[in-house]
Amino acid sequence: MDYISTRGKVGNIGFIDAFMMGLGNDGGLLVPNEIPVISTETLQQWEQLSYQELVMAIFSYYTNGEIPEEDLKQMVEASYSTFRHDEVTPVRKLYEGTYLLELFHGPTFAFKDIALQFMGQLYSYVATKYNKKIHILGATSGDTGASAIEGVRGKEGIKICILHPHGKVSKVQELQMTTVQDDNVLNLSVDGNFDDCQRMIKELFADLDFKSANQLAAINSINFVRIMAQTVYYFYAYFRVKQETSVERVNFSVPTGNFGDIFAGYLAKRMGLPINKLILATNENNILERFVQEGVYMPGEFCSTYSPSMDIQVASNFERYLYYVLNEDAAQVRKLMEHFKTEGEIVLPPELLSKVQADFSAHGVMGQECLDTISDYKTKADYLLDPHTACGVAAVEKCAGTGEVTVSLATAHPAKFDEAIRLCGIEQQFPEQIAILFNKQQRQKRIDAELSVVADELVKFYNS
């Protein structure tokens, strides 16, 4: 399998090249030139696999034979040995017909670890095998930063710089990123919001001279490897629920920000996994909810919410989905993205909107509804949802039909978002790994949201 860009000017490149390119050199996003379709017989064989075995089975379709099986296996074992649950992503019943897929058992207590533990291994592999220097650059609304840093801290040949919006991530998220003392880590705390951070790094990646002079590498979900790694748990969860309920088709409800996680679900569906509806849950930053309801993709006013990892207006993975909605017509994607850049919106014609609505339903969960959902499930199910997961669960109540079975993605542990949990009048006990962060020293640099400032900081850091 080769990789091509959604804007048609990059291709056909191999797996490692796509991984290292991150954002397509033409400004588009990289996608497989053909989505592998898994037969029903193969799906049946996969039902019994462990999480790690399933990773191997799925990745083998995407890695283009570029990584010897033994090496890949070692990386996969190492990636998931850091998880606290032996199933990696266990599924548990919340109430009749609704299941939670717990994705937060990795080192930083959020689902980003699932892809980023593996990407840390893969960057390290490439750095060693090809004797390359790798400078990872990323923007975070909170969880990606901590996960990515955890994946590569102290690793030979790798430096990582993460931009986060100053004061707009939770306390625990900030501590997880900034208490790491390894010299290969730089945290820039930007006076702006996540969209400012993401826009600046996208501009740096789009500056091809700067990108190659500084050996930039991407960990955000613009990197296809993240999407690939996240498809695995859709399969895993489907098999668990099928074994328990015997249903053939399930819904997935996904707390959504950058459209990365739910795009992984869409990809799983295109690969042949019998997914009924993908339920897209947002918070007040509901550009994607409006897109599903009305076919209009137009960023609105940025809003800080109880679920900060979803506080995103411009969802970078949206372009991947657009490419498939437009039947893989790269010229059309390019045209629409250029229109978006100048006019600030994309409007789909009715026949395409009905295609979108066949794949997705959507619900925007407002602040009080999020807190009520947390309180409600604490009382009636004795389960403490984090505010992102609560958005997903609230959307199940709105969007799932009677008799349907839904898996709702539990994207973070509640300890990461104690601010919201306290507002529900709930006191929680922090896991040891989080409790100890409060006594550690922080390292970060506060900067203005200006491209030239970021570029200067990077050059200094890479040459240090």
Ligand SMILES: *Cc1c(COP(=O)(O)O)cnc(C)c1O
């Ligand atoms: C990143 C994140 C999300 C949103 O995922 P996307 O891939 O950006 O849509 C949801 N919940 C949590 C806890 C996250 O960290």
